[in-house]
Amino acid sequence: MRHLLSTRDLGRDETIAILDVAEDMAGVADREVKKLPALRGKTVVNLFFEDSTRTRISFEAAAKRLSADVINFSAKGSSVSKGESLKDTAQTLAAIGADAVVIRHHSSGAPLVLAESGWIDAAVVNAGDGTHEHPTQALLDAFTIRRRLHGRAARGKGLDGVAVTIVGDILHSRVARSNVWLLTTLGASVTLIAPATLLPIGVREWPVTVGYDLDDALAAKPDVVMMLRIQSERMHAAFFPNAREYSRQWGLDDERLATLGADSIVMHPGPMNRGLEISAGAADSAKSTVLEQVANGVSVRMAVLYLVLSGTRLAGERPATNERTAS
Amino acid sequence: MTETIIVRSARLSDGTSGDILVRDGVIAELGTVSSPADRVIDADGLLALPGLIDLHTHLREPGFEQSETVLTGSRAAAIGGFTVVHAMANTSPVSDTAGVVEQVQSLGDAAGYVTVRPIGAVTVGLEGKQLSEIGAMANSRARVRVFSDDGKCVSDALLMRRALEYVATFGGVIAQHAQEPRLTEGAQMNEGALSGQLGLAGWPAVAEEAIIARDVLLAQHVGARLHVCHLSTAGSVEVVRWAKARGIDVTAEVTPHHLLLTEQLASSYDSRYKVNPPLRRDEDVRAVREGLADGTIDIIATDHAPHPVESKECEWEAAAFGMVGLESALSVVQTSVVDTGMLDWADIARVFSRVPAQIGQLAGYDRGIAVGAPAEFTLYDPKASRVFDTSHLHGKGINSPYLSTTLPGRVIATIHGGYATVLDGELVDAETISRHSAVQSGAHHG
Numbered sequence: 001m002r003h004l005l006s007t008r009d010l011g012r013d014e015t016i017a018i019l020d021v022a023e024d025m026a027g028v029a030d031r032e033v034k035k036l037p038a039l040r041g042k043t044v045v046n047l048f049f050e051d052s053t054r055t056r057i058s059f060e061a062a063a064k065r066l067s068a069d070v071i072n073f074s075a076k077g078s079s080v081s082k083g084e085s086l087k088d089t090a091q092t093l094a095a096i097g098a099d100a101v102v103i104r105h106h107s108s109g110a111p112l113v114l115a116e117s118g119w120i121d122a123a124v125v126n127a128g129d130g131t132h133e134h135p136t137q138a139l140l141d142a143f144t145i146r147r148r149l150h151g152r153a154a155r156g157k158g159l160d161g162v163a164v165t166i167v168g169d170i171l172h173s174r175v176a177r178s179n180v181w182l183l184t185t186l187g188a189s190v191t192l193i194a195p196a197t198l199l200p201i202g203v204r205e206w207p208v209t210v211g212y213d214l215d216d217a218l219a220a221k222p223d224v225v226m227m228l229r230i231q232s233e234r235m236h237a238a239f240f241p242n243a244r245e246y247s248r249q250w251g252l253d254d255e256r257l258a259t260l261g262a263d264s265i266v267m268h269p270g271p272m273n274r275g276l277e278i279s280a281g282a283a284d285s286a287k288s289t290v291l292e293q294v295a296n297g298v299s300v301r302m303a304v305l306y307l308v309l310s311g312t313r314l315a316g317e318r319p320a321t322n323e324r325t326a327s
Numbered sequence: 328m329t330e331t332i333i334v335r336s337a338r339l340s341d342g343t344s345g346d347i348l349v350r351d352g353v354i355a356e357l358g359t360v361s362s363p364a365d366r367v368i369d370a371d372g373l374l375a376l377p378g379l380i381d382l383h384t385h386l387r388e389p390g391f392e393q394s395e396t397v398l399t400g401s402r403a404a405a406i407g408g409f410t411v412v413h414a415m416a417n418t419s420p421v422s423d424t425a426g427v428v429e430q431v432q433s434l435g436d437a438a439g440y441v442t443v444r445p446i447g448a449v450t451v452g453l454e455g456k457q458l459s460e461i462g463a464m465a466n467s468r469a470r471v472r473v474f475s476d477d478g479k480c481v482s483d484a485l486l487m488r489r490a491l492e493y494v495a496t497f498g499g500v501i502a503q504h505a506q507e508p509r510l511t512e513g514a515q516m517n518e519g520a521l522s523g524q525l526g527l528a529g530w531p532a533v534a535e536e537a538i539i540a541r542d543v544l545l546a547q548h549v550g551a552r553l554h555v556c557h558l559s560t561a562g563s564v565e566v567v568r569w570a571k572a573r574g575i576d577v578t579a580e581v582t583p584h585h586l587l588l589t590e591q592l593a594s595s596y597d598s599r600y601k602v603n604p605p606l607r608r609d610e611d612v613r614a615v616r617e618g619l620a621d622g623t624i625d626i627i628a629t630d631h632a633p634h635p636v637e638s639k640e641c642e643w644e645a646a647a648f649g650m651v652g653l654e655s656a657l658s659v660v661q662t663s664v665v666d667t668g669m670l671d672w673a674d675i676a677r678v679f680s681r682v683p684a685q686i687g688q689l690a691g692y693d694r695g696i697a698v699g700a701p702a703e704f705t706l707y708d709p710k711a712s713r714v715f716d717t718s719h720l721h722g723k724g725i726n727s728p729y730l731s732t733t734l735p736g737r738v739i740a741t742i743h744g745g746y747a748t749v750l751d752g753e754l755v756d757a758e759t760i761s762r763h764s765a766v767q768s769g770a771h772h773g
């Protein structure tokens with residue numbers, strides 16, 4: 001794998017192969033010495049144009065467990081915000097000798113631009129770009145679902161027949177986009193639930209079922225309910241009237257939690273707004289995978305860094321130029 | 328002394344062929360010419376089109392000379408077959424006073440490659456708050472007739488109404504950049520299924536169509552003339568068609584890039600495809616082509632928008648909007664509407680020369696290539712084919728969406744004011760041009 005830019009470009013076999021490598025990596029976390037020498041001598045740069053401590057420390061832990069050297073470059077508040085361009089930053093990192101750049105950027109498509117620019121030869125891993133994609137989050141979500149369903153026998157399996165309902169701000173969510181492509185590629189059926197203002201125009205052309213009513217969606221007994229974070233600035237831009245109304249219509253409260261099937265799970269990419277999109281009861285219930293997601297995130301990111309830095313060619317991996325056509 | 332030029336065996340857009348004699352800045356003879364000449368241009372197999380007129384050009388001077396100057400933009404125009412460009416008002420200072428428009432005009436005269444007609448701002452500083460000195464610009468040496476806040480929409484309905492009424496006083500026209508600002512806050516590309524997938528904020532068609540609908544109704548109400556800049560959606564074509572059917576005095580333009588390119592190109596996040604209004608869907612491209620063919624859309628205009636390299640060499644959201652278009656315009660028009668059989672070359676002469684001259688109130692273009700008309704024409708080889716690259720660009724901007732693509736046609740010569748600005752497919756040097764241009768203005772005024 002040369003880069004990881006989006007889940008839209010990933011095929012089923014390739015995705016399962018990444019998840020299987022992540023299973024191997026998860027084994028390392030269970031050992032007394034949580035470290036492999038696999039990436040010794042490699043330099044991973046965490047290039048964050050947006051604050052995200054959670055994602056950064058997850059990538060940092062992943063790189064360190066593989067013995068890579070890690071440089072954290074927070075572009076926010078540095079020379080970058082004073083007009084230094086992505087190009088200059090990339091060329092600086094190339095000069096430093098970065099082997100992989102983990103990039104978080106507020107602008108959709110920035111990781112692709114970086115990967116194709118010729119400014120730097122490093123592997124590029126998208127750690128979230130604008131409102132476009134967050135592929136490692138979708139991989140860790142798929143990994144988490146697969147483990148809950150199949151436990152230690154998860155290797156080699158997809159998510160065929162699994163019903164996943166994603167609730168919240170689909171319009172601005174890179175997590176939702178990456179999950180839609182990845183989960184459907186793995187055979188899951190995905191339902192998106194949100195007020196109409198928070199669904200992108202054209203969402204009905206996506207390979208999903210779209211609805212407005214959370215209670216209807218829960219009555220269909222989905223295997224997985226994934227709640228998305230609602231950002232407070234959305235309230236001020238007329239996407240919905242206020243937090244109370246949002247919470248009443250689209251929040252996973254204790255009553256709705258009680259209607260879920262016995263084996264169903266509740267996911268959230270974090271950080272959570274307890275009491276807004278998810279109640280404390282739901283967040284802390286046995287159905288919640290929130291902390292598993294965090295732990296699995298490290299394993300998945302280890303797998304991704306390992307694969308892009310070792311140049312391993314995966315089963316079913318397509319050439320980088322082979323764009324996936326619209327579904 | 329001005330040059331005497333004989334063009335041998337050119338094909339005219341009406342299908343006839345013959346020689347063209349240029350003497351003293353005018354077309355002196357057509358047919359078989361036997362008079363002596365200083366220069367003979369063999370135009371066998373070439374098409375002679377009346378000088379192209381661009382109603383929508385960003386020349387960037389004064390203020391943004393790192394992007395383009397009047398001279399470099401004029402050179403880009405000449406090599407594209409243009410003899411007139413209209414310089415948009417979003418300069419710095421803004422072209423909202425007689426002083427600035429006169430400066431732009433005299434820079435154009437000094438450069439000498441094309442006639443430069445300044446466009447005046449509708450509102451002071453393009454701020455959409457207060458009318459600029461429209462009368463002073465109209466009565467200045469630049470005789471401004473087209474007024475536009477292009478880049479920004481005159482979104483305030485009352486201000487737009489007043490502007491439409493006020494320019495009528497001076498026989499002018501408002502060229503509106505139709506973009507409802509609230510509906511396009513942070514907009515990056517056409518809003519639709521693709522923008523949703525790419526995670527780029529959408530620029531909905533309705534933001535253009537709603538303003539055009541409002542403006543044609545305002546124009547009808549006050550009995551004024553309206554021009555719509557760079558119309559880009561199927562819905563806009565329908566609104567203009569409806570307005571014309573009602574007898575409303577509206578004209579509309581479409582850019583070459585909206586005739587050829589679609590939003591799919593944004594999937595690469597390559598910012599050369601970032602433009603305002605954005606590239607639209609296939610069905611919009613079809614609709615604007617049909618609108619141009621049936622006369623709903625009156626003219627083609629380039630919206631040539633040069634930017635320095637660093638404004639495009641970055642992530643999509645950080646990149647500037649706009650494409651250069653003068654050098655590629657005729658080739659793009661050929662491939663999109665001529666080679667597809669929708670318009671013939673006589674139509675191109677109409678939509679890219681005669682009607683833009685009417686809208687801009689320019690004399691001398693009403694008859695095209697005719698005896699006694701000013702010698703303003705271009706010789707074009709429609710059978711040529713070239714892989715378009717930066718060597719074909721002659722302004723300062725290289726932000727062309729056509730680089731590395733194959734385009735048909737090539738401008739071989741351009742005659743402006745009776746002298747050649749392009750010969751053998753190459754620009755004539757600036758010194759020769761300014762010498763000719765000085766003689767030319769001496770002949771006119773002295």
Ligand SMILES: [Zn+2]
Pocket residue numbers: 477478479504556557603604
């Ligand atoms: Zn404009």
